[in-house]
Amino acid sequence: MDASAILDVALSQAFDGRIALVSSFGTESALLLQMAAQIDRSVPVVFLDTGKLFPETLDYRDRLVDQLGLTDIRVVTPASVAIAREDAEGKLWREDADRCCELRKTKPLQSALDGFDAWITGRKRFQSLTRAAVGIFEPASDGRIKVNPLAHWTVDQIAAEFDLRELPHHPLEAYGFLSVGCTTCTAPVAPGEDRRAGRWRGMAKTECGIHMPALAFA
Structure with a gap:
């Protein structure tokens, strides 16, 4: 099955009405977003705004949403109370990058995915060594299924x-x-270098925590 067919099965059959697409609106995001929009423009698209994103990313998001006609964009932000308590000065990333990601990305996403049985990601095997075994469908630790339609695609x-x-x-x-x-x-x-080599450069860290290793079955 090609990526569009995988998306069609996930959106229209396997998880109809119970699946979201999680997108960073990053350098490779437009392709998956367009493929999904061609099947269903109303697919829920979850976007994590950590409060520390590049202005260019926010502008790019708005441009793509308008161009692709996506109608259900869910902008998710960290809890203001948690930020005030743990990262009021915005410097937590220097002291504890894992905790910063948990506060600004992992926990907000967990809440945003309430009510969904599955979610779509744009991960590919070529992106880094830590993603070399990404499967098309993966069971997540929370019981949901992660769908990676472009896992096997090349640069x-x-x-x-x-x-x-x-x-x-x-x-x-x-x-x-x-x-x-x-x-x-x-x-x-x-x-x-790996395409993700610029993420957390100089830190003992390669993932934000959203994508924890799991046993792939496809």
Whole structure:
């Protein structure tokens, strides 16, 4: 099955009305978003606004939502009480990056996914060594199913499809940002590095915590 067929099965059959697409609106996001929009423009799209994102990412999100005609964008933010209590100065990322991600991403997403049995991600095997075994369907630790329609796609396939579909690129990609997260923990990538090498550079960290390792079955 190709990616569009996988999405169609997930959205229209396996998890009809019980699935969301979680998107960072990053450098590769437009492709998956367009594929989903072509099947159902009303698919719930969850966007985690950590409060530390690049302005370019927010502008790119708005552009894509308008261009693709997506009608259900759910912007999720960290709990203000938790931020005031644990990261009032906004420097937690320096002291405890894992806790910062938990506070600003993992916990907000858990709440946003209430009522859903599955969620769609844009992870691919080529992105990093930690994602080399990503499956098409994965059981998550919370009992939900993660669907990764582009898991088996290559860099060249992604690039070719962007051109074919005339999709706009994230503005920071032109400056070497091949994977874009928070301003505090994202840097450009050097030639030959993993596309996610610029995330948490210099830290003993490669994932925010949303995607914990799980046994893939497809």
